Amino acid sequence: QVQLVQSGPEVKRPGSSVKVSCKASGGTFSSYAVSWVRQAPGQGLEWMGGIIPIFTTATYAQNFQGRVAISTDESTSTDYMELRSLRSDDTAVYYCTYSLYSGSPPDYWGQGTLVTVSS
Amino acid sequence: EIVMTQSPATLSVSPGERATLSCRASQSVSSTLAWYQQKPGQAPRLLIYGASTRATGIPARFSGSGSGTEFTLTISSLQSEDFAVYYCQQYNNWPSFTFGQGTKLEIK
Numbered sequence: 434q435v436q437l438v439q440s441g442p443e444v445k446r447p448g449s450s451v452k453v454s455c456k457a458s459g460g461t462f463s464s465y466a467v468s469w470v471r472q473a474p475g476q477g478l479e480w481m482g483g484i485i486p487i488f489t490t491a492t493y494a495q496n497f498q499g500r501v502a503i504s505t506d507e508s509t510s511t512d513y514m515e516l517r518s519l520r521s522d523d524t525a526v527y528y529c530t531y532s533l534y535s536g537s538p539p540d541y542w543g544q545g546t547l548v549t550v551s552s
Numbered sequence: 553e554i555v556m557t558q559s560p561a562t563l564s565v566s567p568g569e570r571a572t573l574s575c576r577a578s579q580s581v582s583s584t585l586a587w588y589q590q591k592p593g594q595a596p597r598l599l600i601y602g603a604s605t606r607a608t609g610i611p612a613r614f615s616g617s618g619s620g621t622e623f624t625l626t627i628s629s630l631q632s633e634d635f636a637v638y639y640c641q642q643y644n645n646w647p648s649f650t651f652g653q654g655t656k657l658e659i660k
């Protein structure tokens with residue numbers, strides 16, 4: 434059974450950066466994709482971007498272009514999402530997700546990482 | 553960008569009754585449509601993919617239909633554990649996705 438375990442909660446100052454990690458276990462992955470989704474308090478789900486590790490090139494939602502970087506380290510089965518120039522409205526729970534098969538929607542989700550941006 | 557619109561925002565239904573949730577895409581997404589259930593404090597859970605295929609372990613009371621721009625999630629006989637928020641998601645340009653804003657299914 435695939436498990437995604439994310440790094441712990443973070444408290445950050447406005448203008449700083451945060452890097453959240455997501456470690457996968459319990460499966461063998463080939464044509465999979467990793468996506469990051471966030472959820473502000475009391476709000477809906479927002480797709481931030483994704484990467485197909487075998488291609489290494491990430492694609493990002495327009496709202497986050499230039500501020501987010503998604504990467505993967507296949508040697509350790511760990512994925513990363515870095516968000517820069519943090520603002521108070523970036524306070525949210527950040528989820529990593531896996532789509533195990535090419536063209537499939539995310540079927541595995543991490544437990545979520547709360548990032549709080551506050552001065 | 554494909555915009556997904558869900559309706560209604562809140563749906564009040566009694567246990568044992570049927571619930572019908574709608575999702576509309578701003579342009580055709582063929583059948584690349586998924587539904588998720590989210591309960592408070594939990595990550596979303598995949599219910600339906602390919603517009604109508606139930607994910608592993610999802611009860612038969614959940615069914616999805618539609619293609620192109622109009623989609624429906626039906627829960628045939630609501631159980632207490634079904635009261636949650638439901639999101640539709642298109643993945644037509646994988647791995648780019650967009651979600652609807654959600655429908656809260658509450659007990660009447």
